[in-house]
Amino acid sequence: MLQVETVRGPIPLAQLGTVLMHEHVFVLSEDLRRNCPQLWQEEDQIANAVGRLRELKAVGVDTIVDPTVLGLGRDIELVVRVNAEVDINIVAATGLYTYHDLPFFLHYQGPGTLLGGEDMLVGLFVKDITEGIAGTGIKAAFLKCAIEDTLSPGVERVMVAVAEAHKRTGAPITVHTNPTYRTGLVAQEIFKREGVDLGNVVIGHSGDTTDLAYLHELIDNGSYVGMDRFGLDAMLPSDARIATVAALAEQGFSERMVLAHDASCHVDWFPPGIREVAAPNWHYTFIHTTVIPALTQAGVTDEQLTTMLVDNPRRYFSR
Ligand SMILES: [Zn+2]
Structure with a gap:
């Protein structure tokens, strides 16, 4: 497929341009937002998001x-409302995010449960990709799941459903992992077992480690590594993240x-x-204002930067 679905509709792959491969617009606790509206100033949040994304485009x-x-x-x-006021492509996802347990709507139905039967997750994911999300016609272009410290039964069930939806649609996968527990390798094992070509998978948050041996292993298995938490210095300082990317680029892994x-x-x-105090660099423009100059200083070439920011995303979404 030579196009990719976005919140504003399908665009040619070439129009993806420069891509940041893991940024959220809003991360919300939906129960809380619905029931404690004093915690969510919608108009302010929309205006703030528009401003931030305009800065990113700039x-x-x-x-x-x-x-x-x-x-x-x-x-x-909400994302549609933001995107209506800022000229940037936003690629939407489908999937389910949990570190351990499944939400209750999955407890009693599906594989290994009281009622058994097929996993409704597969149908939900496929529908988001082929028909659109929540009746909007906006299609998800990739699949997301998570594994933190261990492969709990709930985490494995989501991964298997994501793998199945991938096989039915071709949509690529991004998985939240934690390099401290080397769970990128566990995710690869499950996806491989389920018949996924690991070249269609981003092992997210791999940039939280400086362990080159671990990163080599993920890359040797065929996946992309997400060096995707720049600015989250409390988890790993920027200098270490930059040095790790520069080292891998020098070894030919851009x-x-x-x-x-x-x-x-x-x-x-x-x-x-709290973000402004505890993680002042953790915002959308840190890579372009600070990380890219530092990578260049560390020997990463313009060509390698283009590979990471333009060519790899385009290849990931080609199917
Ligand atoms: Zn995330």
């Missing part, structure tokens, strides 16, 4: 790939890396104002 980013799915409060109508911040305009997991 530094040269054409597309963000937004892995916000069930469990992260995906609300495509074709296997994608870049991002994993930032958002608003995430209700943290108290208001």
Whole structure:
């Protein structure tokens, strides 16, 4: 397929341009937002998001790939409202985000449960990709799931459903992992077992480690590694993240890396104002204002930067 679905409709792959491969617009706790509206100033949040995304476009980013799915409060109508006021491509996802347990709507139905039967997740994911999200006609272009420290039965069930939806649609996969527990390798094992070509998978948050041996292993298995938390210095300082990307680029692996911040305009997991204090660099424009010059300084060529920011995303979405 020579085009990719975005919130504003399908576009030619070439129009993806410069891509940040893992940025959220909003990460919300939907129960909380519905029931405690004092915690969610919608008009302010929309205006803030428009401003932030305009800044991102102004530094040269054409597309963000937004892995916000069930469990992260995906609300495509909110993203539509933001995107109507800013000229940037936003690629939407489908999937389910959990580190351990499944939400209750999956507890009693589906494989290994009281009622058994097929996993409804597969149908939900496929519908988002082929027909559109929540009746909007906006199609998800990729699949998202997560594994944190261990492969719980719930995490495995989501991964298997994601693999099945991938096989039915060809939509590529992004998986949240935690390199401390080397769970990128576990995700690869499950996807491989389920018949997924690992070249269609981004192992997200691989940039949270400087362990080159681990990163080589992920790359040798065929996946992209997501060097996708620039600015989250409390988890790993920027200097270490930059040195790791530069080392892999020098070893010839720029074709296997994608870049991002994993930032958002608003995430209700943290108290208001804490990001500015605890993680001042964790925002959309940090890569273009600070990381790219530092990578260049560290010997990464313009060609390698283009590979990571333009060519790899385009290849990932080609199917
Ligand atoms: Zn994320």
